[in-house]
């Protein structure tokens with residue numbers, strides 16, 4: 799015996815759309831009503847400065863999001879991997895993206911997650927890294943000297959103007975810093991970093 803939906807394609811289509819809509823509703827509309835704090839900016843958050851906003855545009859234009867995510871997931875491995883000096887990185891929260899439009903949460907991790915990278919390195923480090931990523935970062939220890947510098951597969955952004963690199967760095971330094979999570983060796987919270 800054929801089911802009614804097998805005989806009538808219109809019922810199947812409406813039914814499928816109905817079920818799809820429930821999924822969309824539950825993931826996009828409902829969360830805001832369950833807990834407003836999920837999305838609204840916290841009082842200690844500030845919108846991006848002009849320089850940081852310009853840096854975001856560079857991030858967008860250069861397609862950094864194709865290789866980097868900006869989300870620390872609720873996985874021990876994520877929290878350890880993106881932590882700082884043995885302090886685990888706290889998982890990302892919805893409200894941290896309140897001023898991100900569009901957001902760069904991303905899906906592909908060719909490079910490391912950048913969700914909590916702000917303040918981890920000095921701005922000078924970023925300067926050298928954007929100019930030539932192969933000068934910094936991990937080196938393959940068991941390769942001959944001539945190959946040692948080839949460890950990073952991140953492209954060089956030396957073609958950006960100095961101003962653009964500075965803007966981009968200003969933006970990168972904001973990432974994940976709305977949550978004060980880094981502690982010094984005495985357990986004191988630390989939110990300063992080398993400019």
Ligand code: HEC
Pocket residue numbers: 856857860861862863864865866908909910911912915931932934935936950951952953955966970
């Ligand atoms: C082809 C993929 C790719 C693209 C595109 C790319 N990156 Fe990377 N990125 C990587 C890889 C791989 C690493 C790890 C090796 C290294 O540090 O260079 C990395 C490392 C980084 C780090 C250091 C992260 C850490 O925790 O050590 C930062 C910051 C960074 N990238 C920012 C950017 C920005 C900003 C852009 C866009 C202008 C960008 N990346 C584009 C692949 C990429």
